[in-house]
Amino acid sequence: MRTEIRFLLNGQSRRVTGIAPHTMLLDWLRSQGLTAVKEGCAEGDCGACSVLIGMPAADGRSLTWLAVNSCILMLPQVDGCAVVTAEGLVGADGMPHPAQTALADTHGTQCGFCSPGFAVALAALSRRPERDDETILDAVAGNLCRCTGYQPILQAARVLPVIEATSEEAVMAAALCADCAEPLDYGVDGRRFVAPHSLDDFLAALEEHPDAWILAGGTDLGLRVTKRHEEPACVLSLARIPxxxxxxxxxxxxxxxxxxxxxxxxxxxxxxxxxxxxxxxxxxxxxxxxxxxxxxxxxxxxxxxxxxxxxxxxxxxxxxxxxxxxxxxxxxxxxxxxxxxxxxxxxxxxxxxxxYPQPTTWVRVYKVARRIDQDISAVSAAFALDVEDGRVVGARVAYGGVADRPVRARDVEAALTGRAWSLETARAAAPAVRRSVSPIDDARGSAAYRTAVCVNLLERLWWETAGPAGVPSTLGALEEVA
Ligand SMILES: Cc1cc2nc3c(=O)[nH]c(=O)nc-3n(C[C@H](O)[C@H](O)[C@H](O)COP(=O)(O)OP(=O)(O)OC[C@H]3O[C@@H](n4cnc5c(N)ncnc54)[C@H](O)[C@@H]3O)c2cc1C
Ligand code: FES
Ligand code: FES
Incomplete structure (x- = not known):
């Protein structure tokens, strides 16, 4: 077993010991003087802490670069990876990365607090060939800016060149794989972070530490550290099990x-x-x-x-x-x-x-939230409807955000099955929908709102699957039809 965390930081090999395993990468980076990495929210919502992670491919021949939130990433999670902060985007010749140049050229930065995070998000985008607006919005949706306004930042993304992988990266990937071939079993003051390389070893470790945190990506568990200030005695990571x-x-x-x-x-x-x-x-x-x-x-x-x-x-x-x-x-x-x-x-x-759904099954999944990106559902719904000769011959319906757990709405399924798939059928199932959900009032919506949304989504399903031809699946279009 290997007892030190090994990774590349801005191209330099780092070996870390003596740091509590639940230390967030953000805090450790700042302790190393890399203060371009900012803390805005400490819960994955603002992108100010974004860094690039290069994960070696399974064959060890290339790196996949992704922007991640360092505020909710435990330091040992970057074991075996290449980490690049906004400081490290600068080339060996001292020249800024094209993402940084683009932000400066389009006046995409004012106070600068968010800018390192945006530079990282754009650097991740620079590895992708697409430059359509959807891809661009997707790349920066996790980053907040309070003062510049988004148009100059989006313009920076539009003029950003596509950057190809270099042969150096293949060398880095191979070196990381060789360096981290042994599983990590990292401990400090009785606290451990173990990342087994096989399922058998993971299950053996879990038997030994039944109260350990089972860690996958940490986007939920990380918040237990940053928001609830919990300090796990043992974390078992699933990340290295092929x-x-x-x-x-x-x-x-x-x-x-x-x-x-x-x-x-x-x-x-x-x-x-x-x-x-x-x-x-x-x-x-x-x-x-x-x-x-x-x-x-x-x-x-x-x-x-x-x-x-x-x-x-x-x-x-x-x-x-x-x-x-x-x-x-x-x-x-x-x-x-x-x-x-x-x-x-x-x-x-x-x-x-x-x-796989049958070719005759209509599957529709809806997420209703206050924003398109980076928002938690107020209500979600999923429908799988089998319709033959205009009649519903099978239905599976499920809702989220309406009870203490996601629910399968069997009453709604019964109210639909055997009937003609018509607007009347969708509307007639409303009482069954109301019986199937028991939402609460909270910041994301009242119980009455959530129930009304569940009822309306069934009607929307009809409009999208069987309504007049040409009705696209947007609420705006439905308003036009009405
Ligand atoms: C900013 C932000 C936005 C988010 N937006 C959304 C959103 O829009 N929709 C949404 O659904 N969620 C959202 N989430 C929540 C979170 O990202 C998801 O729930 C995600 O799928 C958690 O996966 P993870 O790998 O990060 O889980 P982790 O945090 O690693 O683990 C989550 C829980 O699952 C357990 N677990 C993990 N893997 C296993 C396993 N293989 N076996 C047994 N137990 C396991 C862990 O022990 C822990 O209890 C958001 C979170 C953040 C921070
Ligand atoms: S500090 Fe806001 S996402 Fe990390
Ligand atoms: S430039 Fe000030 S927050 Fe974005």
Missing amino acids: ELHEIRRGERDTVIGAAVSYADALEAVTTLAPSFGEMVRRIGAAQIRAMGTFGGNIGNASPIGDTLPPLIALGATVETVSRRGRRSIPMEDFIVGYRKTVLGAGEIIAAVRVP
């Missing part, structure tokens, strides 16, 4: 490993159902989707976990593993209360298995 990073597309279903990030899963999920892909694209912002995982969303068991209603509607099963063996649990039975799952001691989520 099996958990696999996406397997079979004949009947797609299996997504528990540690697959949203960024990596997006294409497979979009293939399963485009509106599910659109929902995943709206989870947090790019920095969150770079680290957040399907296993983390399911394991977190939040009533507003965005992937949960679509997984229920698609008939997904959660695949678990422990030293006692493997289990397959229907998604709708996996969460049994507020943040409570059926997982037993020593058991973890290995993957989620999602069947």
Whole structure:
């Protein structure tokens, strides 16, 4: 076992010992004098702390560069990676990175507090060939600016050149893989961070430390440190177990490993159902989707976990593993209360298995929040409707944000099944919708608002699937029709 954290920081090899394992990368970087990395919110919402992480590909021949929030990333999570701060974007010749030049040239910075974070987000964008507005907005949606205004920053993104990978990066990737070939078992003052390289080793470590935090991307767990000031005695990381990073597309279903990030899963999920892909694209912002995982969303068991209603509607099963063996649990039975799952001691989520919808199944997934990006759902809903000859022959309906857990709305399914798929049927199911949900009042919406949204989404489903031809799936278009 390796007992020191090893990574590259702005191109230099770093070996760290003696720092508490739950120390956030942000705090450590600032302690090293790298103060371009700012703390705005300490909860992943503002992007001021963004850094670039280069993760070696499985074959060790290249690095994948992603912007992440260093405020909710524990220092040992960057073991085996290349970390680049805004200071490190500057080239060996002392010249600024094209992202920095673009920000300066378009007057994209005023007080400068947000600018290092934007420079990092744009540097991540510079690795992508697309420069359409959607890609650009997506790249900077996780970064807040309070004074410049966004137009100059978006203009900087538009003039940014595409930057190709260099041969140096392949060398860095190979060196990181060789340097970190042994699993990390890092400890300071009785606190540990262990990152096993196999499922068997992980389960053995979990048996040894039954109260350990099971860490995937840390986009939920990180906040327990930064907001609740908890200090875990032991953290077991899933990040280095190859099996958990696999996406397997079979004949009947797609299996997504528990540690697959949203960024990596997006294409497979979009293939399963485009509106599910659109929902995943709206989870947090790019920095969150770079680290957040399907296993983390399911394991977190939040009533507003965005992937949960679509997984229920698609008939997904959660695949678990422990030293006692493997289990397959229907998604709708996996969460049994507020943040409570059926997982037993020593058991973890290995993957989620999602069947392909039939070609005749209409799948629609909706997220209703106050903003498009970087916002938590007030309500979410997912529908999988089988319609033959204009009649509903099967329905799976699920809602999020309306109870202590995501709910499968069997009453609504019964109210739809066997009837003509018409606006009248959608409206007649309203009482069943009201019976199926029991939302609360909170900052994101009142109980009455949430219930009304659930009812309206069923009607919207009809407009989008069977309404007059040419009605696109936007509320604006619906208003025009009305
Ligand atoms: C700024 C911000 C925006 C966000 N926006 C959204 C959003 O729009 N929609 C949304 O749904 N969520 C959102 N989240 C929450 C979070 O990003 C997601 O829940 C994410 O899927 C968590 O994944 P993770 O890998 O980071 O989980 P972690 O934080 O690593 O873990 C979360 C929980 O799951 C458990 N866990 C993780 N993996 C496993 C496993 N394999 N087996 C058993 N237990 C496991 C952990 O022990 C922990 O209890 C947001 C979070 C932040 C900070
Ligand atoms: S400090 Fe706001 S996202 Fe990290
Ligand atoms: S330049 Fe001041 S916050 Fe963006």
